[in-house]
Amino acid sequence: MVFLSSASPRMGSVLAASAAPAPPLPPGFGLPPLPPPATGSGPQREAKNVLPNPGAFEQCHQKCKGNGSGASEGAALRLEVTGSFSSSEVFPTQVNGVRLVLNKALSKHFQVNHSLQLSSTEDSGYRFGTVFVGSGQAGPAEFYPVLVGDVDSSGSLNAQVIHRVTDRIRSKVVFQTHQQTFVTWKADTEFRGEDFTAAVAFTNPDVLDDSGMVITHYLQSVTPALAMGGHLVYRRRPGDEASFLSLVGRYTGSNFVGALTLGWASVQASYYHRASDKLQLGVELETGAFLEDSSVTFGYQLDVPEANLQFKGVINSNWVVGATLEKKLLPLPLSLVLCSFLNHQKNKFHCGFGVVIG
Amino acid sequence: MSGSNVKGSFPSRVSAWISSTYRFATDRNDFRRNLLVNLGLFAAGVWVARNLSDFDLMSPQPVT
Numbered sequence: 001m002v003f004l005s006s007a008s009p010r011m012g013s014v015l016a017a018s019a020a021p022a023p024p025l026p027p028g029f030g031l032p033p034l035p036p037p038a039t040g041s042g043p044q045r046e047a048k049n050v051l052p053n054p055g056a057f058e059q060c061h062q063k064c065k066g067n068g069s070g071a072s073e074g075a076a077l078r079l080e081v082t083g084s085f086s087s088s089e090v091f092p093t094q095v096n097g098v099r100l101v102l103n104k105a106l107s108k109h110f111q112v113n114h115s116l117q118l119s120s121t122e123d124s125g126y127r128f129g130t131v132f133v134g135s136g137q138a139g140p141a142e143f144y145p146v147l148v149g150d151v152d153s154s155g156s157l158n159a160q161v162i163h164r165v166t167d168r169i170r171s172k173v174v175f176q177t178h179q180q181t182f183v184t185w186k187a188d189t190e191f192r193g194e195d196f197t198a199a200v201a202f203t204n205p206d207v208l209d210d211s212g213m214v215i216t217h218y219l220q221s222v223t224p225a226l227a228m229g230g231h232l233v234y235r236r237r238p239g240d241e242a243s244f245l246s247l248v249g250r251y252t253g254s255n256f257v258g259a260l261t262l263g264w265a266s267v268q269a270s271y272y273h274r275a276s277d278k279l280q281l282g283v284e285l286e287t288g289a290f291l292e293d294s295s296v297t298f299g300y301q302l303d304v305p306e307a308n309l310q311f312k313g314v315i316n317s318n319w320v321v322g323a324t325l326e327k328k329l330l331p332l333p334l335s336l337v338l339c340s341f342l343n344h345q346k347n348k349f350h351c352g353f354g355v356v357i358g
Numbered sequence: 359m360s361g362s363n364v365k366g367s368f369p370s371r372v373s374a375w376i377s378s379t380y381r382f383a384t385d386r387n388d389f390r391r392n393l394l395v396n397l398g399l400f401a402a403g404v405w406v407a408r409n410l411s412d413f414d415l416m417s418p419q420p421v422t
Contacts, residue, residue, distance in 0.1 A: 256408070269400060273407040283403035285396055292389040296399040298406075317396055 051195035054227035057217035060250045060259040063272035064282035064299070065091045090272065090282035091299040092312035092324035095339040095352030096121045103358030109133050113358075115150075121350065127152045138164050155179050168192050188215070195221040197229075211237045225252045231261070265289040278303045319344040333358055 097119025105111045115127040129150030136144040145163040157177045164170050169191050176184035188201030197219045205212035213236070219229035226249070233244040246263030255275075261268040267287040274280050280301045287294035299314035308328035315321050322341035329336055337354035385391055 271400075271404045271407060273404075275407075281407040283400055283407055285400040287393060287396070292392075294389070294393050294396045296396045296403065298399075298403045317399055 051221040051224060053192050053195060054197055054219045054221045054229070054250070056190065056197060057199060057219050057229065057231065057248070060219075060227075060248055060261070061268060061270045061284070063090060063257055064270040064284045065089055065297070090280050090301045090312065091284075091297065091314050092322055092339065094322065094341050094350065095324065095337060095354050096350050097124070097352055099337075099352065099354040101354065101356045103356070105358075109135070113150075119352075125153045136164065138167070165189075209238060219248070219250075226250070227252075231263075278305075 097117060099118075100116045102114045103111060104113070109132060111131040111133075113129045113131075115129065116125075117127075118124045127150050129148070132145075132147040133143050134145040138144060142164075145161065147159075147161050149157065149159040151157045155177075156179055157175065159175045161173045162170070163172075169189060171187070171189045174184060174186040175182070184204060186201060186203045188199060190197065190199040197217070199215075199217040201215040203213040203215065214234045216232045217229065218231075219227055221227050228247070228249045231246045231248060235242050235244075244264060246261050246266070248259065248261045250257065250259040255273065257270075257272045259268075259270050266289065267285070269285040271283045272280070273282070280303075282297075282299050282301075284297045284299075285294070286297075294317075296317040297314060298316075299312065302311040302313075304310070308330055310326045311323065312325075313321075313323040320341060320343045322339070324337060324339040326335060326337045328334070335356040337352070337356070339350075339352040339354070341350045343349070382391060383395055
């Protein structure tokens with residue numbers, strides 16, 4: 001992920017408090033260090049063989065394209081926090097039309113950004129965003145609380161509050177409005193144990209309308225490399241209720257991560273491979289029984305630090321080919337983004353151009 | 359005669375097999391067909407990622 005702000009390192013590390021981890025690999029992602037040779041007694045040796053925390057549930061498929069429900073939140077949070085289009089995912093993010101982003105850090109805690117988008121396929125307009133990072137520090141690159149918000153010219157608001165309540169409990173509150181109407185209000189809490197992660201989220205609870213959605217996650221480290229868990233969604237509407245259960249497994253190797261999510265109506269599999277410091281590849285399979293559709297996406301990310309350049313390419317089984325190129329124009333605090341996506345099946349071509357300042 | 363018929367039918371069988379394979383691979387109306395093809399593509403993508411990504415782009419060019 002490219003972070004281009006000229007603010008202090010504290011502002012640049014805000015992303016760690018959100019869903020997307022930034023390189024170097026966060027704890028629990030790669031293989032834990034090998035225990036030292038056994039020289040002590042039995043209990044001392046057993047104390048070393050502790051399973052690591054498996055991380056957040058959303059991180060299972062995140063290296064490729066991110067979690068389905070959290071991708072939009074994560075992408076919006078990343079754009080607001082970092083002011084950059086690039087992300088830690090291998091697959092490129094489509095940029096349509098022209099986008100200009102200006103970041104300005106007013107202090108080591110507070111940052112504002114202005115975003116102007118002109119597009120024929122998406123809503124054009126201006127967005128004003130702010131990021132506040134608190135004084136609490138949970139780790140070398142993790143600060144709390146984090147408040148992120150942006151509003152567009154029509155008055156639609158996106159706001160997130162991320163806070164670390166205790167050493168093991170993290171909470172997040174999300175609000176989205178469309179002009180004067182609340183579209184989404186969501187609160188979730190995550191508990192990270194020694195070798196497990198549990199989370200519960202309440203989305204759009206409405207007591208008067210008797211509707212809402214409850215989402216629970218659980219992820220357990222079975223071995224230092226294998227984590228397994230489940231995901232339960234309960235949705236309630238007036239006169240209707242439904243629940244969906246899916247199982248997830250993730251295997252982490254020395255330089256690869258494979259994840260599989262099996263649901264009643266969908267299957268998602270992803271494979272991430274870090275070939276070198278410069279080349280990363282990802283393959284993803286998505287299947288939905290309701291829509292009776294499946295697709296495979298193959299993507300790669302090429303980093304050329306010598307040229308301050310990052311290139312991402314993707315090809316899809318739906319005959320979609322796309323790529324993004326992001327280059328820092330040093331010594332200027334500028335980053336240039338070029339993007340193009342071509343859908344051969346539908347004969348559609350989209351290109352985008354973006355500039356990030358600051 | 360029978361030998362020439364066998365020889366004549368073999369290319370037609372091969373071309374018919376290729377045609378049917380192409381129609382199967384490009385028929386998007388069958389969900390199971392889509393799933394089977396995409397599973398094969400996923401496996402091929404994993405194989406490519408694991409085996410064909412060990413090149414160094416910044417390595418010096420060989421001197422000729």
